[in-house]
Amino acid sequence: MNWIDLVATLAVLQFIAFGVLVGKARARYGVHAPAVTGDPMFERNYRVQMNTLELLVALLPALYLAARYWPADVVAGVGAVYLVGRLIYRQAYLRAPGSRSLGFALSALPILALLGATLVGIAMGR
Amino acid sequence: MNWIDLVATLAVLQFIAFGVLVGKARARYGVHAPAVTGDPMFERNYRVQMNTLELLVALLPALYLAARYWPADVVAGVGAVYLVGRLIYRQAYLRAPGSRSLGFALSALPILALLGATLVGIAMGR
């Protein structure tokens, strides 16, 4: 099984799911398009989606770049930590935005690790 | 001709065009950077661009992931529906944000179809 493709596909689907939940939050909290402010709980949902967008844009190239230089299974395992980190981030952010650090770290550090490993791989001319 | 590369390139160019139109809307409706609110028509333009950003980030990996497991021509054809869906979405959103559902579905469903097909392909070990 291609684990990197699996992690990448799940990361995109997770982001889409967060977007669907923003759509539901629009209805629930009465925030009508094009507004993206007006209710604190809607704004938390929306910020989770936007922050996940920011990280997904970094994760996907990080996965496939790292996989050019390092074993695919290890790269996919590091990427899987991101998926869990995002779930923790979402739960924490909705409960209290100030508690989002752990989930953020668990999703941002795997990306930095993959990009750092890529730079090492490039420099070693592998 | 590489149809997937063509659809991917056109999707990125479409997104850039939507961004140029946001720039024009800034001038037209008097919304000066860094503000992104203050005029409803500007906000519609801006939300179209942001929503297209959210979907483009999912479409591009979906195209190339699906193409690893399924025929490129079929994948490119599904991707072409996204391009049309985005045009319909933009027209509808600018006219009345509440009427954006059809255009949204026509651009989101092709992405979900490609990601679903990718999961099937991964599971089948193709």
Added chain:
Amino acid sequence: MNWIDLVATLAVLQFIAFGVLVGKARARYGVHAPAVTGDPMFERNYRVQMNTLELLVALLPALYLAARYWPADVVAGVGAVYLVGRLIYRQAYLRAPGSRSLGFALSALPILALLGATLVGIAMGR
């Protein structure tokens, strides 16, 4: 050395760095999550990150698409202009949002050049 991978990795790291600076600006200007407005200097920092997100989503596919049809060294060189353009853009935007045009052009034109070159490459059936 794989120059395209290097430019791509640096572009993602640059974007992450801009995100870290937004986090610092949150603390410095007292804008607490989930808010993204309330202080003009925070908003400038945030808009730089968002605009870089919009361009990064176009740059990464542009780099790898162009590299399928044209020499990798030339593609990487064009991509390197983007990196410099983003730095100029950030400095200018933080000083005065109205002065951001040069930095924007230096980061957007390389992307358009790569996408245009890709379309030529596809049409030529290379």
